Amino acid sequence: MTEDLDNQVATLKELARLQKKAAAGVVPVSSEMLHDTLSQRKVPHTMAITSGKGGVGKTLVTVNLAVQYARKGLKVLLIDADLGLANIDVVLGLNPLYTIQDVLSGQMTLEQVAIQGPFGITVLPAASGVAELSDMNEGQRTALMDHIDQWNADFDIVLVDTGAGISPNVRFFVLAVERIMVVATPDPASVTDAYALMKVMFNNHRVSHFDLVVNQVKNSAEAKDVYRTLSRVAEKYLNIGLNYAGFIPDDLMLVQAVRQRKTVSELYPSAPSSLAFGQLAENLMRILQQKRQDDGRMVFFWRRLLEESVRKAAAARLSSSA
Ligand SMILES: Nc1ncnc2c1ncn2[C@@H]1O[C@H](COP(=O)(O)OP(=O)(O)OP(=O)(O)O)[C@@H](O)[C@H]1O
Ligand SMILES: [Mg+2]
Incomplete structure (x- = not known):
């Protein structure tokens, strides 16, 4: 109930903001219109892959999902948001010359830094072993958001590999996307830390929906056990909706790769x-296609694109009714 209210308030606030923006042509923007626009997929789907505990498989899950989508013909952007300890480039066998940090220092644009990975995946690499860059300051975060917002590329899906835990960077990326996928393993420390992460995101930022993938399991039954344990406590103590997204088995071939x-x-x-x-x-x-309209969680990245398409939809509606 609280969650519904929160969502409604967030949606109303966003609509009020969009209406103000559309006021140039004094075009009213209804929530129906916004939802219509979103469902036309003009704005990429965005998802962050995160975890409480480190080393649970976030990066491998992210890059393999990227490959799966790219093979199906989707235009994929992979953001290495584990600034300071990045390794998407290593896993994908890439040798980037520049990184997100060059964008943050104002020396390069996102287009110049982005490189092509397998199956045409666009990768935004980050630097590794640069401790002072691991946490962005407020100004850098806003600048990065603006850069991404201005990026003229028509991605279908954006996957963000975050660092582990609840650092300011992780929170920033997690709050900027549509869906947040938590990776956990059956290791009790990983389950406890996944709960702690969701608790902080809920208590401090009112994030009330997460997707869970259980990694390194023997079978689906083991994954479901982890899901049941986590969702029971999340629902009981936090009023959080945890959605079971699937599992990845413990697999030596993955290590070989x-x-x-x-x-x-x-x-x-x-x-x-x-x-x-x-x-x-x-x-x-x-989940992405079904839930975009239901959750009331507004897309933060590509806000400009979203606003433009809402304005266009509003203008079209206005001229068709004239
Ligand atoms: N399904 C799996 N089967 C076998 N080994 C796995 C599996 N998933 C992860 N691993 C092992 O765990 C290691 C860490 O995986 P990965 O780098 O994806 O974790 P991470 O959560 O991104 O770590 P970090 O928190 O350091 O960023 C892999 O190099 C691999 O050896
Ligand atoms: Mg990683």
């Missing part, structure tokens, strides 16, 4: 983990 700096989905398409990544990608796309 990492050693060869390739994704398992490319090297061993019929490995158990590759098949699971395929299934996870499907589940998540279904």
